[in-house]
Amino acid sequence: MKKRMLVAALAAMTVALTACGSSGGTQTSGSSASAGSSPDDGQQQVELRMMWWGDQTRADLTNKALELFEQKHPNIKVVGEFAPSDGYFDKLNTQLASGTAPDVFFLGGNVVDYANKGVLLDLDPYVGKELKLDDMDTTMVQYGTINGKLVHISAGANARGIVINKTMFEKAGVEVPQDGWNWDDYARISKEISDKLGKGYYGTYNFTTDGMDIYLKQNGKQLYDMKNGKLGFEEADILPWFQYWDNTSKAGGVVTPELQVSNPPTDASKSLIIKGKVAMTLLPSNMLASFQSLTQDELTMVQVPRGPKGTGVVFESSQGLSGYAKTEHPKEVAELMNFWINDPDAVKILGNNRGVPVTAAGRQTLEADASAADKIVYDFTSRVSEANKKEPFAISYNPPGNAEFIKLSDNTVQLIGFGKESVEQAVSDFYKGTLKILQSNQ
Amino acid sequence: MRTSRRPPIHTHNRTAYAFLLPWLIGFFCLTLGPMLGSLYLSLTKYNLLRSPQWIGFANFKQIFTDDATFTHSLKLTFTYVLLSVPLRLVFALLVALALNKGIRALGIYRTVYYIPSLLGGSVAISIVWRQIFDSEGIVNAFLGWFGIDGPAWIAHPDYLIYPIVTLSVWQFGSAMVIFLAGLKQIPADLYEASQVDGAGKIRQFFRISLPMLSPVLFFNLIMSIINSFQAFTPAYVIGDGHGGPLDASMFYTLYLYLKGFSYFDMGYASALAWIMLLIIAAFTGIVFATSRYWVFYGDSKEGR
Numbered sequence: 001m002k003k004r005m006l007v008a009a010l011a012a013m014t015v016a017l018t019a020c021g022s023s024g025g026t027q028t029s030g031s032s033a034s035a036g037s038s039p040d041d042g043q044q045q046v047e048l049r050m051m052w053w054g055d056q057t058r059a060d061l062t063n064k065a066l067e068l069f070e071q072k073h074p075n076i077k078v079v080g081e082f083a084p085s086d087g088y089f090d091k092l093n094t095q096l097a098s099g100t101a102p103d104v105f106f107l108g109g110n111v112v113d114y115a116n117k118g119v120l121l122d123l124d125p126y127v128g129k130e131l132k133l134d135d136m137d138t139t140m141v142q143y144g145t146i147n148g149k150l151v152h153i154s155a156g157a158n159a160r161g162i163v164i165n166k167t168m169f170e171k172a173g174v175e176v177p178q179d180g181w182n183w184d185d186y187a188r189i190s191k192e193i194s195d196k197l198g199k200g201y202y203g204t205y206n207f208t209t210d211g212m213d214i215y216l217k218q219n220g221k222q223l224y225d226m227k228n229g230k231l232g233f234e235e236a237d238i239l240p241w242f243q244y245w246d247n248t249s250k251a252g253g254v255v256t257p258e259l260q261v262s263n264p265p266t267d268a269s270k271s272l273i274i275k276g277k278v279a280m281t282l283l284p285s286n287m288l289a290s291f292q293s294l295t296q297d298e299l300t301m302v303q304v305p306r307g308p309k310g311t312g313v314v315f316e317s318s319q320g321l322s323g324y325a326k327t328e329h330p331k332e333v334a335e336l337m338n339f340w341i342n343d344p345d346a347v348k349i350l351g352n353n354r355g356v357p358v359t360a361a362g363r364q365t366l367e368a369d370a371s372a373a374d375k376i377v378y379d380f381t382s383r384v385s386e387a388n389k390k391e392p393f394a395i396s397y398n399p400p401g402n403a404e405f406i407k408l409s410d411n412t413v414q415l416i417g418f419g420k421e422s423v424e425q426a427v428s429d430f431y432k433g434t435l436k437i438l439q440s441n442q
Numbered sequence: 443m444r445t446s447r448r449p450p451i452h453t454h455n456r457t458a459y460a461f462l463l464p465w466l467i468g469f470f471c472l473t474l475g476p477m478l479g480s481l482y483l484s485l486t487k488y489n490l491l492r493s494p495q496w497i498g499f500a501n502f503k504q505i506f507t508d509d510a511t512f513t514h515s516l517k518l519t520f521t522y523v524l525l526s527v528p529l530r531l532v533f534a535l536l537v538a539l540a541l542n543k544g545i546r547a548l549g550i551y552r553t554v555y556y557i558p559s560l561l562g563g564s565v566a567i568s569i570v571w572r573q574i575f576d577s578e579g580i581v582n583a584f585l586g587w588f589g590i591d592g593p594a595w596i597a598h599p600d601y602l603i604y605p606i607v608t609l610s611v612w613q614f615g616s617a618m619v620i621f622l623a624g625l626k627q628i629p630a631d632l633y634e635a636s637q638v639d640g641a642g643k644i645r646q647f648f649r650i651s652l653p654m655l656s657p658v659l660f661f662n663l664i665m666s667i668i669n670s671f672q673a674f675t676p677a678y679v680i681g682d683g684h685g686g687p688l689d690a691s692m693f694y695t696l697y698l699y700l701k702g703f704s705y706f707d708m709g710y711a712s713a714l715a716w717i718m719l720l721i722i723a724a725f726t727g728i729v730f731a732t733s734r735y736w737v738f739y740g741d742s743k744e745g746r
Contacts, residue, residue, distance in 0.1 A: 086683055090703050097490035097708070117491040117706075261597035261687045262577060404705045407684050414688040418599060440707070 044075065046329050048336060049102035051081045051095075053088035055268055057290050058353050065349045069339050076332050085266070089403060096324075103327040104336055106354075108319045109398040111144075111152045112226070116400070120151035121323030126334035132342055135359040143317045143395060153337045154317035156286055156355020159384040160214065161313065162186075162304055163283040165273055167297035172196040172279075179303040179383060183244060186280075186305045190253030193279045202272070203253040205265040205281035206417070208245045209409040211304070214282075215241045217393050218307025224399035224438075231399075231438060235431040242427050246416050257417035268294055285377050286318050286355040292373040299373070301380040303387065310391035315384045317395075318355035356381055401441035408433045484712035490702075494709060501713035511689065511697060512714070516721075519694040522603065523670040526610035531662055534614035538621035539651075552619060559615030568609070568679035572596055575605040575680075596680060599690035606676045606691070617662045624658035625651065656737045664729055671722050674699065694718055 052062060059082050066078045081102065083091050089110070095101040096119050107114060114120055127133055127150065133141055137157075144152035162177075169176050172193050177185060190203025213223040215238075222232030248254050255263075255278055263270040265281045272278035274295040283291070285301060292299045304311045321340060323333040339346055347362040352374055357363050370378065399405055412430040415421040421429075459466075484501060486494035505512050541551055561567050574580050575595035582592035595601045632650050641649065652659075674695040681691020685700060698718070702711030 093490060093703050093706065097703075117489065119491055257687070258577065258594035258597035261682065262594065264682075401705065407686075407700075407704075410684075410686060411688060414599070414686065418688060420688070 045077065046075060046332050047077045047079060048104060048329060048332055049079045049081065050104040050336070051083070051088075051092065051102040052106040053083055053085040054353075055084070055290065057293070058082070061350055061353050065340070065346050068343075068345055068349065069336060072339070072343075073332075073335065076335070078336065099326065101324045101326075103324055103329060103333050104321055105324070106155070106319050107152060107322050109396070110402050111320070111322065112146060112397040113400055113402065114322065115146040115149075115151050119325050121325050121327060121330055121333060123150045123153070123323065123334060123337070126331065130331055130334035131338045135361050136341060137358050137360075139395075140317055140358045144320060152317075152320045152322045153341060154320035154355075154358045155340060155350075156318050156320075156352065157315055157358055157381070158284045158286040158318035158355040159313050159315045159381050160210075160282055160284050160304065161301045161380055161384070162280050163273060163288060163291065164300050164302060165276060165279045165297050166300055168193065168197065168201070168276055168279040176300070177302055179387075181302075181305050183305045183307065187244070187248040187251065187253060190248060190280065191251045192253075194252045200277060202255045202259075202278045203280060204248075204255070205272070205278055206245055206249065206254050206257075206260055206413060207265065207282040208242060208413045209406060210266075211282050212238070212241060212409065213396055214304055214312040215307065217312030217396070218309050220309050222394070222396060224396070226397060229442065231434060235428060238431065239424070239427045242412070242416065242423050242430075245413070246423050249417065257414055260417075261414075273299070284318055284355075285381055286352055288377050288380075289352055289371065289373040300376055303380075303383060310393070311384075311387060312393055313384055314388060314393050314395055315381055317358075352377055399438060401437040404437045404441075405434060408437065480712040480715060483709050484716050486709045487707075488709040488712075489706040490708050491706070497709070501710050502717075505710070505713060505717065511685075511692060514689055515685075515692045515694045515697040518603070518690075518692060519671060519673075522607065522610075522673065522693065523667060525603070526607045526670050526673075527663070527666045529607065529611045530614050530666055531617060531659070533611055534617035534662070535621050535655075535659075537614065538618045538625055539647075541618075541622055542625045552622065556615035556619055559613045563613070563675050565675060565679050568676050571605055571609050571676070572680055575608075597687060599686075599688035602681060602687065602690040606673070606680055609676050609680070610670065610673065617666065620658055620662055621655065624655045628654045653738045657739055660729070660733055660737045664726055667725055667729065668722055671695075671718065671725070 050066070052058070054062075059080075062082070063080055066080050070077060082088075092101065092105060096114075101119070111120075123131060131153075133153075136154075140154040140157065141150070143154055144150055146152070164176055166176055173196060174189060174192050177189060186204070193203035194201060216222055216233050219237065221237050224230075225232040245254065255272065259272065263272050263275075265271055265273070265278075266283070266287070268274065268287070268290055271291065273281055273283075274291055274297075276295070276297050282304070283301070288299060288301055304313050321337050323330060323337075327333055340350075341347075341357070341359055341362065344361070344365050347357055347359075347365050351366060356377070357366060366374070367378065408430060412426045415426045416423055483494055485496060485498055487497050487500075488494035537555060541548060541555075545551070558567075576582075577592070577594035577597060579595075581595065585592040593601050595605050628651060632654070633646060636646055636650060672695055673693055677685075677691040677693040677696045678699070681687070681696070684704070685692030685696055694714070695718075698711050698714045701714060702708045
């Protein structure tokens with residue numbers, strides 16, 4: 001009987017979190033602020049919480065930058081929290097729901113989701129005072145301005161490209177591809193690598209989900225049409241993309257679905273690119289340096305294979321900082337953001353870990369002592385910028401309900417990969433599911 | 443007879459309530475409010491960040507008519523319960539029987555076997571489990587000695603349920619300790635008498651141990667069913683955290699969690715939670731209803 005009630009308790013916990021939420025937020029920050037107040041000088045002690053996602057390398061860099069910030073602002077203490085990218089947004093959502101969200105947190109392409117829900121701090125009142133944006137790229141300022149309000153400060157720019165394990169290419173005796181290749185080349189090279197290196201080695205990861213928006217843009221469509229609030233493609237537009245991956249997989253060029261599950265491509269600690277088992281995959285450019293630091297193999301980056309309209313890749317914000325609308329210390333939040341993008345020492349510490357700096361001064365600071373991997377990234381991103389001048393593409397935000405959409409897409413890929421459903425059937429269900437997700441998130 | 447018994451029963455009840463008091467306080471002060479709150483939320487559309495909108499029974503309607511993941515997760519959870527509960531209980535009973543043979547250092551064994559029950563639900567153990575059942579993990583290395591090419595237990599949707607069930611069976615400790623206590627309470631003269639009458643060990647087990655243990659078995663069964671329905675951590679950590687691969691770890695609780703906290707649909711999640719409450723209540727009810735046919739209370743025979 002008692003246990004039965006416990007079940008109910010579990011069920012009710014969902015609500016409990018919300019119930020204690022509204023007051024919880026102010027309580028935590030309130031008590032911590034008073035706990036930190038020391039009477040040594042007139043200035044009031046303030047404690048900020050900051051949350052980001054990423055691996056240990058990123059955490060070390062971030063903590064170091066936060067320490068420096070505390071040195072330069074003795075009245076502000078910053079408590080950092082981080083989570084692996086996998087669980088980060090669940091954690092953030094929970095905290096937002098319960099009103100205990102950190103004062104500052106990182107967001108990616110899903111910033112619109114949060115902006116629309118009204119949980120982000122309006123930064124406009126602080127621009128020009130605590131927060132100086134004169135040196136920041138105007139496109140990046142625009143990116144962070146949603147519904148007419150500045151709510152997001154990009155912490156770095158990147159462009160997705162194909163990371164290449166050069167060492168594997170050399171072993172296989174295959175020539176490293178050049179910008180301007182197409183998807184047929186990609187499939188052919190993948191198969192060649194798999195064939196030449198033998199069992200346990202593969203040409204590429206399957207990036208049906210991550211590359212979907214790129215593919216659609218290459219064909220003059222888009223994932224989500226934000227202006228009209230509807231999907232930017234039809235079922236027939238996306239079917240060939242799933243078919244392409246199915247065919248390439250059947251030819252043997254792609255990692256088996258089991259391996260892809262146990263070694264997800266973007267998890268640096270498990271990636272088979274780093275282990276020298278997979279030669280190519282889609283990767284955001286800011287991750288190249290940390291990938292390179294984990295392997296002896298030589299890595300490089302080339303542009304994504306071209307479709308009819310070009311590469312579909314834009315040099316855009318990789319992630320950035322947003323404030324919590326209910327923060328008690330908005331001014332300090334703005335100060336921290338300002339430090340993040342403008343302070344030369346901070347820029348030096350943080351490097352390209354979250355992308356290329358968004359200020360010209362920041363980029364100059366870093367270029368002075370760039371590592372080999374950094375140089376590859378600069379070279380790559382400048383090639384993408386050049387390509388964008390000739391073939392411009394719109395910046396894309398994630399569709400609403402992105403987490404659910406990613407899950408649906410991954411499921412579809414696995415349904416096909418594990419041979420549970422035909423491509424046509426799976427894609428038809430995928431399209432219906434996507435429409436449903438969009439509908440329920442509007 | 444009955445009238446003379448009533449006052450003591452009354453005092454019994456009072457004592458029982460006294461012992462229940464801490465839990466009752468917790469229930470009325472902490473649990474009841476949120477529970478009612480979730481009942482309200484289950485009738486709304488609530489995305490966590492905006493105030494809830496009343497939509498009546500639309501969530502329930504969608505769950506029952508238009509939600510393949512719900513059906514799938516329910517099926518998966520039932521499979522898990524039907525596999526893990528009997529296996530765990532049988533295993534616990536066997537170990538309890540072995541430990542009841544009067545071996546030395548019983549205390550140590552009891553502790554050692556009990557530890558998994560304390561650790562089993564933790565994230566750390568789930569991560570260890572991931573490693574053990576990895577396609578290059580210990581289990582497959584072991585199978586390799588016999589020339590068996592083990593599958594990717596964790597990464598293949600058809601096999602993922604087995605590591606999760608194994609983890610549940612491994613946590614047999616608490617059931618085992620209760621069985622052991624039950625075995626110790628069976629009077630030795632019953633065994634002696636049956637031995638004189640020429641009953642073998644197996645017959646003794648089925649005719650004496652099992653019937654005498656049935657109240658304990660009943661308790662363990664109910665606890666295990668309830669616990670198994672609520673399994674979350676193993677599915678969350680051993681799977682990929684999103685119910686994958688291919689929804690093979692999409693247990694009911696995980697689906698509920700994802701709906702609420704990943705997909706911003708707390709109203710829907712609350713509805714799912716209430717359905718789960720009803721399912722568990724129904725199962726417990728069924729076990730209770732059947733109990734009078736198979737549970738034997740040695741001391742209450744005259745009372746019936």
